[in-house]
Amino acid sequence: MAQVPVTEGVFTWPSETPQLIGSRCVACGNHMFPVQAGCPKCTGEKTEQVLLGRRGTLWTWTVQGFPPKAPPYAGDVDPKTFKAFGVGYVELPGQIKVEARLTEADPEKLKIGMEMELVIVPLSTDASGNEVVTFAFAPVA
Amino acid sequence: MSTEVAIVGIGMHEFGRTEGVSGMEQGVIAVRRACADAGVKWEDVQFAFGGSAAAGAADTMVSQLGLTGLQFINVANGCATGGSALFSAYNTIRSGVFDLGIAIGFDKHERGAFRVDTRGAGLGNWYGASGLALTTQFFGMKINRYMHEYGISHSTLGKVSEKAFRNGSMNPMAWRRKPISEQEALDSLMLSYPLTQYMFCSPGEGGVALILARADKAHLYTDKPIFLNAAVVRSRRFGSFEVLAPSIALEHNAGPTVDSSKAAFEMAGIGPEDIDLAQLQDTEAGAEVMHMAENGFCEHGEQEFMIQAGETEIGGKFPVNTDGGCLANGEPIGASGLRQVYENVLQLRGQAGARQVPNDPKVAYTHVYGAPGISGVTILSR
Numbered sequence: 001m002a003q004v005p006v007t008e009g010v011f012t013w014p015s016e017t018p019q020l021i022g023s024r025c026v027a028c029g030n031h032m033f034p035v036q037a038g039c040p041k042c043t044g045e046k047t048e049q050v051l052l053g054r055r056g057t058l059w060t061w062t063v064q065g066f067p068p069k070a071p072p073y074a075g076d077v078d079p080k081t082f083k084a085f086g087v088g089y090v091e092l093p094g095q096i097k098v099e100a101r102l103t104e105a106d107p108e109k110l111k112i113g114m115e116m117e118l119v120i121v122p123l124s125t126d127a128s129g130n131e132v133v134t135f136a137f138a139p140v141a
Numbered sequence: 142m143s144t145e146v147a148i149v150g151i152g153m154h155e156f157g158r159t160e161g162v163s164g165m166e167q168g169v170i171a172v173r174r175a176c177a178d179a180g181v182k183w184e185d186v187q188f189a190f191g192g193s194a195a196a197g198a199a200d201t202m203v204s205q206l207g208l209t210g211l212q213f214i215n216v217a218n219g220c221a222t223g224g225s226a227l228f229s230a231y232n233t234i235r236s237g238v239f240d241l242g243i244a245i246g247f248d249k250h251e252r253g254a255f256r257v258d259t260r261g262a263g264l265g266n267w268y269g270a271s272g273l274a275l276t277t278q279f280f281g282m283k284i285n286r287y288m289h290e291y292g293i294s295h296s297t298l299g300k301v302s303e304k305a306f307r308n309g310s311m312n313p314m315a316w317r318r319k320p321i322s323e324q325e326a327l328d329s330l331m332l333s334y335p336l337t338q339y340m341f342c343s344p345g346e347g348g349v350a351l352i353l354a355r356a357d358k359a360h361l362y363t364d365k366p367i368f369l370n371a372a373v374v375r376s377r378r379f380g381s382f383e384v385l386a387p388s389i390a391l392e393h394n395a396g397p398t399v400d401s402s403k404a405a406f407e408m409a410g411i412g413p414e415d416i417d418l419a420q421l422q423d424t425e426a427g428a429e430v431m432h433m434a435e436n437g438f439c440e441h442g443e444q445e446f447m448i449q450a451g452e453t454e455i456g457g458k459f460p461v462n463t464d465g466g467c468l469a470n471g472e473p474i475g476a477s478g479l480r481q482v483y484e485n486v487l488q489l490r491g492q493a494g495a496r497q498v499p500n501d502p503k504v505a506y507t508h509v510y511g512a513p514g515i516s517g518v519t520i521l522s523r
C-alpha cells in the first residue's frame with residue numbers, strides 16, 4: 001500500500017526526518033505556518049519559505065473525544081471504532097507555535113511544557129487504496 | 142455619559158429547537174414582538190440591519206413583514222453578526238440619518254458541533270481532513286492553558302454550568318430549563334478535555350429584534366427607555382490566540398475581547414466597577430471564566446474564588462449570564478449577541494421575573510466572542 005500525504009506543501013514528504021514547511025517575513029523575520037505570502041505582524045508583502053524545527057515544547061493541549069464531522073474530516077468517524085486523539089500547540093523555539101494532532105491522547109500523560117517531536121501518522125485510506133498520512137507531534141521518550 | 146440612542150422595544154423568539162418554523166420565520170416573529178413592545182407598526186420602522194449565519198438573507202423577511210421600502214442592510218459577521226447589526230443601527234441613529242430603526246438576528250443550525258467550512262475560513266482542506274477544524278478544540282486548549290497558568294479548578298468549570306442551567310430554569314425563553322448539579326456537569330461525557338458535554342453550548346435556533354430610537358424621542362414609545370452607552374466591535378491583533386488557527390505567534394496579545402472592552406468603557410465614560418451585571422460569551426464554561434478577566438471585571442485567577450463563593454450568581458456581588466447564557470440558550474449565531482442585550486434590557490427595566498437581579502440594577506454589559514477572532518461589547522443603562 002502506497003502512502004500519500006494529506007496535502008502537498010505543508011510538510012516534507014517522504015523524509016526520514018519530516019519537517020513542517022512555513023514562511024519567514026523578509027522584513028521582520030516573523031515565522032508563519034502554513035506558507036503565506038503576506039506578514040500579519042509588520043504587513044510586509046515579501047516572505048520566504050523555511051523548514052520549521054522538528055522539536056518543541058507542548059504549549060497547550062486537549063483530547064478530541066468524539067468523531068469530527070466528515071467532511072471535512074478524513075479519518076475514522078465510526079462511533080464504534082473511533083479512537084480519541086490528542087490535539088495541541090507545540091512551541092518551536094524562536095519560530096512559532098503550531099497546531100497539530102498528538103500521538104498521545106491520555107490526559108494523564110500529557111503535560112504542558114513536555115518535549116515533543118514531529119512525526120508522520122496514518123489518517124485514512126483513500127479511494128485508490130493508498131494510506132493517507134498527516135503530521136503529528138509525539139512525546140520525546 | 143452619552144445617551145443619544147435608546148432601545149425602546151425588544152422581541153424574541155424562543156431559543157432551542159422549534160420544528161417546522163424556519164430561522165427566518167423566527168426572526169419575523171421576533172420583529173413583530175419587538176414592534177408590539179415599542180407600540181410601533183412595521184411601516185414606522187425607517188431602517189433595519191439584520192443577519193443570520195445559516196438561515197438566509199435577513200432582508201428577504203420584508204416579504205412577510207411588509208414591503209414598505211425601508212433601508213434594509215444584511216449583516217454577516219460570524220458570531221458578532223448580532224452585535225454588528227446593533228453597532229450599525231446605533232451609529233445610524235447617532236449620525237442623524239434616521240430616528241427609528243431595528244437590529245435583527247436569527248438562526249437555525251444543524252445538530253451537533255458546528256461543521257466548519259475550511260475554505261470559507263481561509264484554511265486548506267488538509268486542516269479539516271486532519272481533524273483540526275473543530276472550534277471545540279480551541280476552547281478546550283485555551284481553558285486548559287488558562288487553568289495551568291492561573292489555577293482554575295475543574296470544580297469551578299462545573300459550577301459555571303450548574304449556574305447556567307439553574308438560571309436557564311427560570312427563563313421561559315431558554316432552551317435548557319432543567320437544573321443540573323456541578324457533579325453532573327463534571328461527570329458528563331468528556332468532549333474536549335477538560336470540557337464535558339454540559340460545559341459546552343450547542344448550536345440552536347432562535348431570533349431577537351431590538352428597536353432603537355433617538356434618545357430624545359424614546360418617550361414616544363416607552364416609559365422605560367434603556368440607553369445604549371457603547372457598542373463596539375473589534376477584530377484580532379497579531380499574537381492573539383484564536384479559534385481555528387493552524388499556528389500562533391510566540392508573542393502574546395490579549396485578544397479582541399480586551400480591545401473591545403476597553404474601547405466600550407472609554408466610549409461610555411465608566412469603568413468595570415460601575416457595571417451591575419454582565420452577559421459574557423460562554424460558548425463553554427471556561428470561556429465565561431476567562432472572559433470575566435478579559436473584560437476587566439477581575440484579575441486573572443480571581444475567578445476561582447469569585448465563582449466558588451457564588452459572586453456571579455443572580456443574588457451575588459456581580460451576576461453573570463442571568464438568562465442562562467449560551468450554555469442554557471444554545472447558540473443560534475446570528476441571534477446570540479442580541480439575546481444578551483435583550484436580557485439586559487429586561488433586567489434594567491425590572492422585568493426579568495424569577496431571575497431578576499435585586500437592588501434595581503442600573504448599568505449592564507454584554508460581550509460576544511467568536512471566530513475568527515472577533516469580539517463585540519455593549520454597555521446599557523437606564
Ligand SMILES: [Zn+2]
Nearest residue numbers: 025028039042
Ligand atoms: Zn513581517
